[in-house]
Amino acid sequence: MSARDEIFASVRRSLGVNGHEMPRREAVRERIAKAPRGIVPERGQLSGEALLTLFEEQALSTLATIDRVKGRDKVPDAIADYLRRSNLPARLRMGADERLAAMPWDKTALEISHGKSDGSDLIAVNHAFAGVAETGTLIITSGPDNPSTLNFLPDYAIVVVDAKDVRGAYEDVWQRLRERDGKGHMPRTVNWITGPSRSGDIEQKLLLGAHGPRSVHIVLVE
Amino acid sequence: MTAHPTSPYFKDNAHEALQDEQLQKALSNVRQGFIDKRAAVAAKLPEFEALRDSARDIKNHTLANLDLYLEAWENKVTDSGGHVHWARTAEEARQAIVDICRKAGAKTVTKGKSMISEEINLNAAIEAAGMTPVETDLGEYIIQLRNEAPSHIIAPAVHLNATQVESDFRRVHTHLDPNRDLSEPVQLLTEARQVLREKFLAADVGITGANFLIAETGTSVIVTNEGNGDLTQILPKIHIVVASLEKLVPTLDDVSQILRVLARSATGQEMSVYTTFSTGPRRPGDVDGPEEYHVVVLDNGRSAMLGTSFQDMLRCIRCGACMNHCPVYHAVGGHAYGWVYPGPMGAVLSPSLIGVDKAGHLPNASTFCGRCESVCPVRIPLPKMMRHWREQEFERHLTPATVRSGLGLWAFFAKRPALYQFASNLGMKAMAWFGRDKGKFKSLPFAGGWTDYRDFPAPQGGTFQEQWKARKGGRA
Structure with a gap:
């Protein structure tokens, strides 16, 4: 197993990722696509x-x-x-x-x-x-x-x-x-x-x- | 192998640090400087507390989906012409970096400040491969001349005084006029600027860390005040970024949230002088910038922290506020902690990375005063996590026998409230009687750890439980 594969496997194992990944993938895709603004200080407005x-x-x-x-x-x-x-x-x-x-x-x-x-x-x-x-x-x-x-x-x-x-x-x-x-x-x-x-x-x-x-x-x- | 820890000898280290006059003088700068500056700049931004929540939430969200953000980030790096190298261990990270430098035929390798490069002990590996690593952050440069490790994650030479730096410069910069005046700090700075400028221009490879990796764009971010990180990465042909995998954030907007709390928490600036977003190698038409861009991503035990009671530690953005506010750090400085990461964040992180058997003293070196957690920009519950380590240490029978038997004795009484009240009442009365003349004890059996250094006050009035009852549980 390559270092990359092993690191990903370890991350997924620790996070308890199972087969039901669609909601996670969707949440990540949406966050990157929409790039929601967080808190913008009043002085910045x-x-x-x-x-x-x-x-x-x-x-x-x-x-x-x-x-x-x-x-x-x-x-x-x-x-x-x-x-x-x-x-x-x-x-x-x-x-x-x-x-x-x-x-x-x-x-x-x-x-x-x-x-x-x-x-x-x-x-x-x-x-x-x-x-x-x-x-x-x-x-x-x-x-x-x-x-x-x-x-x-x-x-x-x-x-x-x-x-x-x-x-x-x-x-x-x-x-x-x-x-x-x-x-x-x-x-x-x-x-x-x-x-x-x-x-x-x-x-x-x-x-x-x-x-x-x-x-x-x-x-x-x- | 990582840098050799002296954490198992924390008590000896701390003892030495307390006796070190130069160190104690230098540490007074920490006590005075950082705390007031942070408080002032936080007070100027009404949204500061809300931004801390926002930063915490962004990191939590990213960690919960770290595999997916790493994938998205990697794709973007590759799309922009960069290369990603994955390293499970410090050894793999060193190897990847040395290989890139060797392939480039590098002789001089400049470095921006990077705690990950300290963690993997990178300079030794570069030297062993026959190349010269040059630290370019002023503080890092100074400690490289002294063959020391950083004593603070953002102010690596905070344990030194100007006179010590002067004598190091005179020792090493022998090509300069021996009669030159270096009595002012600005003269030291000017000399370092001149000496390092030549190194920047001669370097074949530049290595920086990363404060953040951005999944949206495949970008690495560094935050500096000197500009050394930028000269490190735009002048040589090759830019290598070395970063641990928890540096990921989803988007440019997310990183902007966290940047609003980073400098304020670290140095008390509203924004650091240089925040630099680097994406891939130079583009067609560019007249400067590196021709190759590599990122070495290090795990080194972090993926195993996910999903455990130590996951929160992976939110850390390395601002140093916890150590700036820590009474233990103020007293002993960073080197006493004996490995790369000092202060409260080191007391939690080091046992994860080098083992609680080696770093078990560190989570014990806390009064649980809670200042670290109260200033942490991503609200890491540091005292709670130090307590977790103490529990693990106890469960794994790493706690010394005297402590274990003492705790056992205490537990025997604690589980029998009537006996506990009777015994503590008796003990208190006895101590009050023996100490009735002086009001204090110069020595006590089993309490040398206290009375060797300071008097123990003789009890006055009732026991805590008596007083608590008398005050009706504090509601009176």
Whole structure:
């Protein structure tokens, strides 16, 4: 008997599974198909300005920083300004995201390169698939548009998120992802990012920038 | 074989731990930090208690149908181009992982934090196969340098102080300037970041654990704060996930319920910094991510826990809240427990995995104060299960003879209420008379375990039963 068969046999024996399996199979099939929502906290059910305000507050509480801009055209300027304010070089790495590509980067003095990170980039920008207000979480899906390495290797991560993509709760974002990729399908990686990298492993003291970015800057586009 | 347990020597371990000044200093960080943070963040979410119920129910439902969810999950992993390897034992899991690494010609293997890899003693197997395992979680990295085991399931180096870490870094990072300043924890962090960054980029295989496996999509989930788990899995050509079979949850919605209680219970954060959902290898067009995705699913005694009084333990999501709130853990730390899993959850799980003959002391190391159960995000009745183990230990005649005869003597009286009342009344009066001057005893026959360390107060007033009667069963 293979290891697989023996493990399944052991699980079934312990659970006392007998011949009458149809109701169990039906219950499992239905749960996976319907993916019922559980309890969604009230704070995850806001809309409009209250939703964006909560997103902003929660993001700040995770020690991320955030700029709100009106319109995608304003993003390059806002990022150039953020880099100046933070005393950082005017050099960015990004993927092939069309929304980012359509922004007027040439009107700034920013030097832009494209593709994944090999670890030598100081600053990168990705476009989020969504934001979640209940915890100020950014959700970024992998692919050539927004390479996963850009979320982790650079010291400074900048993430652009459309206000219309901000949702109250995680479940709302799963719903959108199911609509985009099909139920039961996922991109290689879905990253939830809630603030900059940190560690408490030395004497329980909170230190930023353990392995991932020491700073996460959000540009929220209205 | 799993990591060699010293659990049979819990009493000696605990004694040593109590004498260890460095350890006692470090443990004060646990007492101060975790409890307040959890309480504050739980208070900020009115639905927290209801979410705990929800998390418990999801895990119960999954465990009751575990065979079916495992099947559904396996199909999805395969559909997305991943490979599933089944391991009945620690040995089979090690073998599967070493085989994948060998086939890839791996030299450096980076690792995210995984308690299952501790359980199967994976690093030793990787080393024996001629490869270099590198722990990348800061705490795990530190204890790897020290050749120690983790002392806490989410804060593996919580037993250490910064000065100890500094001397380890100086001992091992000999390529760096010996006169560098490492007096601040942030300098230690920066140094570890630099050293490990090279390892991440050089690694051929990355191994992570999984906090969850999702049946709906064939996804594995890791939850970290540092980002090391992500660099471990997106940079090398091969990503291996090692997970035990009770990590299954049905859907993305279900995992979202549990994630709402996980970080809050663990570190007191509303959400950990990085929650990463990984499904299969890189897709056509992807510019990064692993080319192969393997999941090694470990049983190692868990399937036999289903359907028994220990099934509830399989709900555990490894948040560490039980040990963070445990007065015994606070006093002796994690290493005293002598095997991979410390604290209340370890006291229940370890006897299942390595035998009550080896780990029988652990469920006895509890005052049954109930704090662990009161904070468990999936409401595991930990004290009740420790009691089950004590019963089993007694039934299997593993309890020491002195305890057995003491219990026998007590039972003789307990079964004869009149005699019990008479004898306890007599004993109490005698003790009150002998202790009437000082109000306490410095030593007592048969009670050295108590009086060696602290005075025993002399009885005052009536016996419990007399007082109970006088107060009309507490209703007065």
